[in-house]
């Protein structure tokens with residue numbers, strides 16, 4: 334366990350999505366309950382840790398792409414621990430002074446995050462539930478660090494698959510994207526329903542995950558994940574396997590045999606015009 338906040342950090346008996354993901358990434362902030370749950374899921378789907386790394390790599394490529402497009406501020410909903418190459422590490426290396434607000438609803442994650450970021454004037458983490466857009470958008474720390482009249486990179490990476498109702502999430506995503514200035518971007522990665530043999534292993538692993546972790550995961554089809562963008566203009570190539578989105582390797586080719594990549598999709602949309610006037614926090 335970390336030395337950060339160690340004296341006051343509560344030991345959890347329940348695994349969390351943030352802790353399990355942190356364990357898979359090899360980060361230092363997971364706890365024993367997380368490790369046990371991660372190992373149990375991995376027994377049913379041995380490639381799960383590779384999928385988790387693919388997800389983090391997708392996030393990193395998205396952040397680099399958006400910095401390249403001039404974005405200098407990020408709102409990261411369902412952020413996990415700000416380590417192992419999370420948003421502020423990538424953005425601030427490329428663009429010193431880039432501002433990042435992490436939002437998570439899991440108290441241990443937020444407490445550890447705040448202590449990691451204590452000396453960073455351009456990044457913070459606030460407690461917030463992605464299902465409460467009004468509260469998140471009105472949060473004083475969000476408002477202090479981010480300027481909603483300038484483009485923002487809104488990141489919903491590996492978080493929406495913890496919510497059950499596709500239509501409700503589509504409306505939720507809209508509440509956030511409506512508050513953004515033109516030139517902003519929305520990035521989503523999401524668990525994808527696989528086909529054939531992988532689908533069977535995936536549904537076994539999901540059962541184990543849902544049984545051992547505080548969150549329940551819900552996978553969706555490519556069409557359902559596309560729906561979450563609510564028809565906004567998409568950065569090419571649209572919603573695809575996360576590994577196929579702007580790969581770093583110029584020789585990258587789609588690999589049907591890679592079972593770890595078959596269960597995660599992602600894409601990035603662009604906000605063309607602002608729909609909500611003012612703070613967008615109502």
Ligand SMILES: C[S@@+](CC[C@H](N)C(=O)[O-])C[C@H]1O[C@@H](n2cnc3c(N)ncnc32)[C@H](O)[C@@H]1O
Nearest residue numbers: 351354411412413437438439462463490491492
């Ligand atoms: C798998 S981690 C993803 C972390 C990071 N976004 C990434 O992809 O690298 C999912 C995170 O979403 C958070 N989360 C799940 N449901 C949430 C909700 N309703 N509101 C805010 N955060 C949530 C979990 O606590 C966890 O930190």
